[in-house]
Amino acid sequence: MAENTDKMVIDGVELVGIWKEFMPSRILYEDVTTEFLNEVKKLPGGETIAKCYQCGTCTGGCTLPEFVDKFNPRGFINLVRRGHYDLLVSDYKELVWKCVSCNRCTHRCPKGVNTQEVVRAIAKFLEDRKVFGKLTNDEAFDEVFMDEVINDGRIDEVKIVKDFYAKTGRLKEMMSGDQLSLGFKMFTSGRIKLFGGKIKDWKKVSQRLKEELQ
Amino acid sequence: MKTVLVIGGGVTGLKASYELAEMGYNVSLVEKEDYLGGQVAKHKYYKLAPDMRLAGEVIDPVIKSVENNSNIKVHKHSTITSLSGDAPEFKVKIKNSKGESEETFGAIVVATGFEHFDPTVKQEYGYSRFKDVVTNAEIEEMLNPNGPTKGELKRPSDGKTPKKVAIFQCVGSRDKQVGNPYCCRVGCVVSTKQAIEIKEKYPDTEVYVYYMDMRMFGRGWEELYGKAMEEYEVIFTRGRGAEVTLKNQQLSLRAEETIMDRPIQHSVDMIILAAGQAPGEGTIEAAKILGIKQNEYGYLAPKDDFLSPNESSRKGIFIAGADKGPLDIENCIVEGAAVAAKVASSLK
Known part of the structure; x- marks a missing residue:
C-alpha cells in the first residue's frame, strides 16, 4: 500500500480514486528546504551560490566531464539549493571533490557565481556533515x-x-x-x-x- | 466631428481620453463600474514592478487629470447598448441607471481591457476548494494597506502568517486545456515582485516559485528576478505545479523538479496561483455591439498587427491596451497615447 493516500474529494466524489491505494508513489522527494542553501552560503566560497539561474554554462564548459562522467557543477548547486540532500550524498559526494580548479566555469558564469569556490564549499559542507564513511x-x-x-x-x-x-x-x-x-x-x-x-x-x-x- | 467615445475607464482608456482632450477633442468616457482605474482599482494593486512604485502613484494622477479636464465627460456606471451609422458619424446609445441617451461621435476607442483568469476551472489546483489557495490578485489586495487585511499577509483559513508559500506560475496561461495557449506576459514579474514583497515583510517566510520559464522581458524585470534570488532567497523551481491536495491537514503540492528529473511533493502553508489574463466580458460584449473582429481567444483583432496595430477591422473604431491581448500597465499607457494620436490624425 502506498503511503500517500491523500484524497481529492469534490462534492463527495473521490476524484483520484482508488489508484493511490495500490499504485506505488511516484514521489522521489518530499519537502523542499532552504536549510542547506543557507548553510553553504555561510561557508567561505559559498557566498555566491544563490545567484545561479541554472543556465549550465559551467557544466557545458567544464574540464572534467570528459574524465568524470557525472561531474556537474550546475547540478550540485541545484541540489543544495532545493535541499535534495539525499541525492547529493548518494550520487555526488565522491564527485564534488574531483574539481581541478581550472576556473573556466567562474570566468564564464553570466550571473557572477564564483562556481569553483561554490563547488569547494559544497564539498566542505559534505565533509562537515561526515558523509564520507571511508576515506578514498x-x-x-x-x-x-x-x-x-x-x-x-x-x-x-x-x-x-x-x-x-x-x-x-x-x-x-x-x-x-x-x-x-x-x-x-x-x-x-x-x-x-x-x-x-x-x-x-x-x-x-x-x-x-x-x-x-x- | 471632434467628439470621441472612449469605452473603458482603465489605464489605457484614461490615458487615451486625457491625450485626446489635451488635443482639443470632446471626449465621452464610458465606464461600467462606478469608479475609474479598471483592474488596478478593482483589485487594489499595491506596488508596480520593477521599481516597487506604488500603483496609486501612477494611476491617481491619470484619474485626476481626466476628472479635472473640462473636455472630458465621464459616464460612470454606464454601458453602450447599440451602434448605428458609420465613420465619421457614429450614433451610440449609452445606458446608465437613469436611462438611455443617444450621442454622436466621430470616432470610438475601445479600451475594455482584460480580466483576471478565474482558476476555479483548474480544479487540480484546488482554488475555491481549499481556502489557502489564493490568486495573485487576492495577494495584491492583501498586501495593500488599504486592503481587507490592512497590508498583512494572512492565511484565509486561520489568519496566521504563512511560514512557507508556494507560487504557481502560468495558471490559465500557456494552457490549451483552458483554451489559453498564449503567455500572460505579466505573471512572472508579478510573482517575483510579490515574492520580494512577502520576503521583505516576513523574512522568515520561505517563498518557492514553480515555473516553466521565467519570461523577464520588460524593463528591469530580469534584474528584479536576479534580486529575488540573490537578496531575498526566493527559490525558483523549474516545473509546473501539477496538483494540490491536503495531507495531514496541510496543503501539499506536487510538481516535477525538471532540472534534476525528480517528482516532488512539497508541504506548504499557502499557495498563490499566478492567474493570467483573459479577455474581459466587456471586451467580448463591445466587440459584439460594435461589430469588430476578435481573434481566436476573444481578444480584439487589429486591422494589421504590424502596420495599424490600433485600428480595428471597422473604419473609425480604434482599439488599444489589454483588450488586444495580455499587456502590462507600462505598455497600456503607451497604447493609450498611441491610439490618441491615431484618432487625432484620422479626425483632422
Missing part, C-alpha cells in the same frame, strides 16, 4: 601529506608512505615483496633517505599553523 586513497593521501607538512615542515618520503598505508589499513600490502624491493632500490640509488632532516624551531610555526587551521 586520494583523500587519505591528502590528509597524511598535510599532517606531515604541519608537524614537520617538510616531507619525509618513507614516513609519508608508511603513514599513508597505515591510514588506509594496508600496512601488510606495503610489506609485501614489490613495495619493499622498490623502496630498497630507491634507497640504494639515493632517491630516498631513511631519516628526513628536521627544520629548526618548526614547533613554533607548527603551533601557529594549527591555531590558524582550527
Whole structure:
C-alpha cells in the first residue's frame, strides 16, 4: 500500500480514486528546504551560490566531464539549493571533490557565481556533515601529506608512505615483496633517505599553523 | 466631428481620453463600474514592478487629470447598448441607471481591457476548494494597506502568517486545456515582485516559485528576478505545479523538479496561483455591439498587427491596451497615447 493516500474529494466524489491505494508513489522527494542553501552560503566560497539561474554554462564548459562522467557543477548547486540532500550524498559526494580548479566555469558564469569556490564549499559542507564513511586513497593521501607538512615542515618520503598505508589499513600490502624491493632500490640509488632532516624551531610555526587551521 | 467615445475607464482608456482632450477633442468616457482605474482599482494593486512604485502613484494622477479636464465627460456606471451609422458619424446609445441617451461621435476607442483568469476551472489546483489557495490578485489586495487585511499577509483559513508559500506560475496561461495557449506576459514579474514583497515583510517566510520559464522581458524585470534570488532567497523551481491536495491537514503540492528529473511533493502553508489574463466580458460584449473582429481567444483583432496595430477591422473604431491581448500597465499607457494620436490624425 502506498503511503500517500491523500484524497481529492469534490462534492463527495473521490476524484483520484482508488489508484493511490495500490499504485506505488511516484514521489522521489518530499519537502523542499532552504536549510542547506543557507548553510553553504555561510561557508567561505559559498557566498555566491544563490545567484545561479541554472543556465549550465559551467557544466557545458567544464574540464572534467570528459574524465568524470557525472561531474556537474550546475547540478550540485541545484541540489543544495532545493535541499535534495539525499541525492547529493548518494550520487555526488565522491564527485564534488574531483574539481581541478581550472576556473573556466567562474570566468564564464553570466550571473557572477564564483562556481569553483561554490563547488569547494559544497564539498566542505559534505565533509562537515561526515558523509564520507571511508576515506578514498586520494583523500587519505591528502590528509597524511598535510599532517606531515604541519608537524614537520617538510616531507619525509618513507614516513609519508608508511603513514599513508597505515591510514588506509594496508600496512601488510606495503610489506609485501614489490613495495619493499622498490623502496630498497630507491634507497640504494639515493632517491630516498631513511631519516628526513628536521627544520629548526618548526614547533613554533607548527603551533601557529594549527591555531590558524582550527 | 471632434467628439470621441472612449469605452473603458482603465489605464489605457484614461490615458487615451486625457491625450485626446489635451488635443482639443470632446471626449465621452464610458465606464461600467462606478469608479475609474479598471483592474488596478478593482483589485487594489499595491506596488508596480520593477521599481516597487506604488500603483496609486501612477494611476491617481491619470484619474485626476481626466476628472479635472473640462473636455472630458465621464459616464460612470454606464454601458453602450447599440451602434448605428458609420465613420465619421457614429450614433451610440449609452445606458446608465437613469436611462438611455443617444450621442454622436466621430470616432470610438475601445479600451475594455482584460480580466483576471478565474482558476476555479483548474480544479487540480484546488482554488475555491481549499481556502489557502489564493490568486495573485487576492495577494495584491492583501498586501495593500488599504486592503481587507490592512497590508498583512494572512492565511484565509486561520489568519496566521504563512511560514512557507508556494507560487504557481502560468495558471490559465500557456494552457490549451483552458483554451489559453498564449503567455500572460505579466505573471512572472508579478510573482517575483510579490515574492520580494512577502520576503521583505516576513523574512522568515520561505517563498518557492514553480515555473516553466521565467519570461523577464520588460524593463528591469530580469534584474528584479536576479534580486529575488540573490537578496531575498526566493527559490525558483523549474516545473509546473501539477496538483494540490491536503495531507495531514496541510496543503501539499506536487510538481516535477525538471532540472534534476525528480517528482516532488512539497508541504506548504499557502499557495498563490499566478492567474493570467483573459479577455474581459466587456471586451467580448463591445466587440459584439460594435461589430469588430476578435481573434481566436476573444481578444480584439487589429486591422494589421504590424502596420495599424490600433485600428480595428471597422473604419473609425480604434482599439488599444489589454483588450488586444495580455499587456502590462507600462505598455497600456503607451497604447493609450498611441491610439490618441491615431484618432487625432484620422479626425483632422
